Amino acid sequence: MSETSLAVLHNLATELRIDSVRSTTEAGSGHPTTCLSAAEIVAALFFSEMRFDPHDPQHPEADRFVLSKGHAAPILYAAWAAAGAFPREDVMKLRTLDSDLEGHPTPRLNFVDVATGSLGQGLCAGVGIALNARRIASDYRTYVLIGDGESAEGSVWEAAQVAAFHNLDNLCGITDVNGYGQSRATQWDRDGEAYASRWRAFGWHTVTIDGHDLKQVLAALAEARGTTGRPTMIVARTLKGKGCSIFEGKDGWHGKTLKKGTETDSALAELRAQLVKTNDPAPIIPMPASRRSEGPLPDFSAKLPTPAYKLGDIVATREAYGTALAALGGIDRRVVALDSDVKNSTFSERFEKLYADRFYQTFIAEQVMVGASMGLAARGAIPFPSSFACFLERASDFIRMAGISNVNVKLAGSHAGVSIGEDGPSQMALEDLAIMRGVPNCTVFYPSDAMSAERLVALAASTPGPVYIRTTRPKTPVLYGPDERFSVGGSKVLRQSADDVATVIAAGVTIDEALKAYDRLKAEGVAIRVIDLYCVQPIDRDGLIAAGRATGGHLITVEDHYANGGIGDAVSEAVWDQGFRVQRLAVREIPRSGPPEVLLDKYGISAKSIVAAVLQGQRSEVKGQR
């Protein structure tokens, strides 16, 4: 914390307001009013409280600032410019195609850890960033600015409880209580106590202040810094649009910019008149502690102990996941695991047993589990959050933002599909592949046996960006030997001959069904090719095209997933220009409770359905030839 004078801070806050108005007017869109309510808070953080290097925003020991109310991006950009990270006039490029100063912040900017703009996510990321400080034994502090409106998001309260449970006294939230959401006043208006009492009930220390009184802002930040054992929430009562009489404290101005010309000019004049004369020295931003590096990442695949399975062993891929995850924990301290109270089902408890200090329990709160993972990943960790695949969907919007953030989050979803059996449809993930494939930069692995599962978990740790690993509840036979290797974008041909009449493409639990179908068809003198599509995204286009060409252009996909957005769609797109027939065997209705094998059969993804599809394809082929 530096000794910047109040007069200097006041002027800096005013300049941040000026730049927020200038840049949004120039862009013709954006949210000036939400910037202006936060000007003193941002000025105090950037020019008095935080230790950071404007020329090295990713310094591992630097204090972190997360703008959870991402629509206030213009003031974030103005602050970094004022700190010297880039030329001030660049703020005028706001929202233009060629600038990284986008409408909402993304890590395309080196001073942004995670993308924000979907409200209620920043504090979850902040929890992860604060956990990371512990992991690397750093005293950097994490500050998260959240809006009063976004406090209605349940994910904020997930973050609240996880931060309190983990006693994150290195985490400080600031709620900008300007009283207005987008379309109306918030439910608590500018009642600071309505916020403070909630945070206290969730175990946080709170300070309620006038967010435009720099003395109070600085004192609150100092109080937060001195609070041990729990995180602090500073509840700052402010005025939306503060400083410009045209919209200060008024409803109906959310997301509206001032008109170019007189309207903007008079607002800027009004702001400039608020600058005070001072001879106090310019702020000196305190530098972070000296840089320590965690070094280059190891080759996780090479270092993974050879899995001890024998061909034909019966092991669940979710169990292999837990085994491999625990092994990765021993290879590098950056590997961490997160659980939402299903560690004994996902087998992530194997990691906890060995590395409890890097195992973070969020309890039954999947949004903060994924959000904290985003924060951890942004600060150099390689987090593996795992849960039932269907419950990861609770965090779909976080996963979307993890894609935009392009962070190293390795999601693992267990209990995929109807093969979970009796627990019924609420526990079955049948849309997770669609959601994860819907993140363009997300690698999607779907191992069918324990050997490939372990290899793919290691590969996930080395693969940049988000990765999804889909595992299965029932035990399945080990198919691969210890020397088999797997790659991003790869697939394996498990059965083939020169006489194959169709290619069956499966993954996970349906591989076993495909192999059974192979045997049954073989007994009838019909040969098929069987491909294990263990990497669903990116997909092995060349391999699929080669197989299709060799098998009469008839591809049959079979997956324990709804038809939409899964393996069938992925394959179909990959081979679109080949004129193949891609026949999708997939679940097509809401399933029921029942024994796994019975459900695979009932929903048309068992060996029986594969055999039928192949034979029917043959019949129409023959018919067509007549």
Place this chain on the structure above:
Amino acid sequence: MSETSLAVLHNLATELRIDSVRSTTEAGSGHPTTCLSAAEIVAALFFSEMRFDPHDPQHPEADRFVLSKGHAAPILYAAWAAAGAFPREDVMKLRTLDSDLEGHPTPRLNFVDVATGSLGQGLCAGVGIALNARRIASDYRTYVLIGDGESAEGSVWEAAQVAAFHNLDNLCGITDVNGYGQSRATQWDRDGEAYASRWRAFGWHTVTIDGHDLKQVLAALAEARGTTGRPTMIVARTLKGKGCSIFEGKDGWHGKTLKKGTETDSALAELRAQLVKTNDPAPIIPMPASRRSEGPLPDFSAKLPTPAYKLGDIVATREAYGTALAALGGIDRRVVALDSDVKNSTFSERFEKLYADRFYQTFIAEQVMVGASMGLAARGAIPFPSSFACFLERASDFIRMAGISNVNVKLAGSHAGVSIGEDGPSQMALEDLAIMRGVPNCTVFYPSDAMSAERLVALAASTPGPVYIRTTRPKTPVLYGPDERFSVGGSKVLRQSADDVATVIAAGVTIDEALKAYDRLKAEGVAIRVIDLYCVQPIDRDGLIAAGRATGGHLITVEDHYANGGIGDAVSEAVWDQGFRVQRLAVREIPRSGPPEVLLDKYGISAKSIVAAVLQGQRSEVKGQR
């Protein structure tokens, strides 16, 4: 509230325990311990507190019970059997394929309003059910039993604030504080005050009790009934597995059943020994108020006032949505709207202006918006929750459960795709079609002009089950006249000739691009067919096949959505057996901020890309013919 004696209630609670143990042992899976902690609560509700008709569970005036901790399904089934809804011995069919007594409750059972089993959703549904009581001016009360573990879900706190904001004193939650989650003790163990203080901070009345003391349970329910102006949360401290010494109060028993034979027999003997002798009369369940019916639904499409657009008018489909929604509100009182503070962007404010009493504000909390809609729909309302399409994804898991519940929820997502422009990727829904199509029974509409938007909104109100309506931010030209009609599973051929070399299939904002491409190609002497796929699910297979056959088997889909799970995949699946080439023009990377038209171009979904695809298809065609 009836006058059932404590002795009789005690015995009923004990019988519920017995049936929970018997049925789970027989099934070989399930959660007996989580049933046993709730036995007194369930017995008191079903046999003293609630007014309902066991032979008419859907009676519109009956008190409602939502089992949010859905894994306690066996005790729910036992209670309804004990009340006389079905023969007691049927509980032994638990989790078998032919029984509707699934692992977690679904509305396949007529006494279940919404499917539960994904934790943290029941109270959100309860909010909707309680709001519905107001809508129909009924004094029925809504009870929701939630687990202590699931209280970590942020959605629970979204429900908490919305219930308090709307002063839902007809809503009573009961938290079963048995101290254990799935894999470990909960973060607050059996500390009732940790829960109560949170609920109080969120504006609820609270009562903390011993959940096994029937007198306390009854008194707390009476206190809740007498509390006005706010909802009540009863915090009931219990023991997981209460009544069976083998697992009572012990960790490690979540989701585990007793072994058949001695283990179960001795547990049942232990429970039976807890029955007391009594001559008190059997419970008389109070009947609900007399039945009032809301009557059959009107034909919304027929009653919708003819939209006043002229061909070529420029109107945003999101605005037409608001106009039609307001019109529907005047046609039938069952139509209600929900907003998460974006009503001025989705135009749902037009409904609020006319029908404020049926417009429910959840503030920035999408999970409870969708969850409350599920509850409203389960009780006869036709809810239209709307938000930015990307923020609906926050409620993905609720949407999944809405599909399993098969409720009449009409979701509307605005601001889809890169065409929103400068706000950047965090505000762009590019995966919403994949998510909504991933609900097998969800109808998906994607209007391209204001006329079809209004017609489809009316059609949505009449279409059973979940419906999704995707709207666009920019204004687009009106394409259809007032006499044009639209249907579930339909499409429109906008341009065609005998010489068409390809079919371009578009929807929403890309229709305009397809029509521009048509004009440009026509100028070059190339004819294409253009289809408006306004209904993406179910899809017009026959129409697509006919078009494909007439245009050389070359289908080009163009959508403001990622390639995965959208229009291209839907079309491709529909025509899989035709050997067509389905070429997908779609967004394939994380987009940036920029002007809408520039982004459509940059991401390959503008007229330019369509023209290029058609011409390239022609060139390869010609080449192929050589």
